[in-house]
Amino acid sequence: MKDLFGQALLDYQNGLLTGTMNAVEDLITSTNISEADVLPLSYLFRSHKDMPKLEQKALELAKGKILDVGCGAGSHSLYLQGKNLEVKAIDISKGAIVVAKQRGVKDAVIRDVLEETNSYDTIILLMNGTGIFQELVQVSKYLKHLKSLLTSQGQILIDSSDIKYMYEDEDGGFWFDANANYYGELDYFLSYKNENEVPMKWLYLDFNTLLTACTSVGLRCELIIEGEHFDYLARITNS
Numbered sequence: 260m261k262d263l264f265g266q267a268l269l270d271y272q273n274g275l276l277t278g279t280m281n282a283v284e285d286l287i288t289s290t291n292i293s294e295a296d297v298l299p300l301s302y303l304f305r306s307h308k309d310m311p312k313l314e315q316k317a318l319e320l321a322k323g324k325i326l327d328v329g330c331g332a333g334s335h336s337l338y339l340q341g342k343n344l345e346v347k348a349i350d351i352s353k354g355a356i357v358v359a360k361q362r363g364v365k366d367a368v369i370r371d372v373l374e375e376t377n378s379y380d381t382i383i384l385l386m387n388g389t390g391i392f393q394e395l396v397q398v399s400k401y402l403k404h405l406k407s408l409l410t411s412q413g414q415i416l417i418d419s420s421d422i423k424y425m426y427e428d429e430d431g432g433f434w435f436d437a438n439a440n441y442y443g444e445l446d447y448f449l450s451y452k453n454e455n456e457v458p459m460k461w462l463y464l465d466f467n468t469l470l471t472a473c474t475s476v477g478l479r480c481e482l483i484i485e486g487e488h489f490d491y492l493a494r495i496t497n498s
């Protein structure tokens with residue numbers, strides 16, 4: 260990984276600090292089933308009022324000792340810290356962790372979630388949190404690991420979307436191959452300032468598939484709220 264994501268966050272943060280936002284460019288993302296799209300860097304620095312309702316709900320439900328997995332620029336951690344909650348923020352992106360710290364996240368470390376070992380009352384994975392699982396075959400491994408990090412009454416708050424709509428044609432039919440991989444498994448491409456990141460795998464999970472995966476590893480999964488566009492927030496607990 261070149262960490263172009265982290266580099267972009269660093270440039271944006273630097274632009275904010277020095278008042279030189281003209282040097283800042285947005286991230287360009289695309290997938291194997293969708294055209295190039297702009298991901299404005301400002302979105303990764305969003306305040307509570309600009310967060311989707313699903314995220315606001317997750318932050319409202321978060322309690323106790325919290326782990327923010329894939330914290331990015333640390334927007335959720337900062338809000339929770341502001342409520343005097345104890346938060347640890349982790350991310351595999353070095354640039355993201357530098358930015359999260361600069362923005363005031365007290366406990367932010369470069370770490371893959373699979374390397375985390377402490378126990379938490381709440382684990383949040385937000386902005387399509389299931390993306391971190393990458394592929395359907397890896398979901399059980401990640402869920403079992405997250406389960407091992409939960410206190411007995413602990414909860415995982417995770418959002419995702421059912422992206423079946425992306426395969427719908429004008430007649431209301433679906434064009435994905437039923438024999439191919441799960442339709443939420445995408446190849447994800449990111450570029451910044453005309454440089455391409457190493458392609459990644461990114462997983463969108465519909466709620467029922469997440470529920471089935473949770474049940475198979477002894478976890479309970481409930482739908483908390485649905486968003487406006489096939490997105491949802493789920494709470495996962497020990498069953």
Ligand SMILES: C[S@@+](CC[C@H](N)C(=O)[O-])C[C@H]1O[C@@H](n2cnc3c(N)ncnc32)[C@H](O)[C@@H]1O
Pocket residue numbers: 264302303328329330331332333334349350351352355370371372373384385386387391
């Ligand atoms: C879509 S971004 C979301 C960032 C942040 N949660 C937000 O809502 O603004 C996903 C983040 O997850 C991080 N990530 C991906 N795989 C990870 C892993 N295995 N462990 C920890 N972080 C990971 C990425 O580096 C990236 O910062």
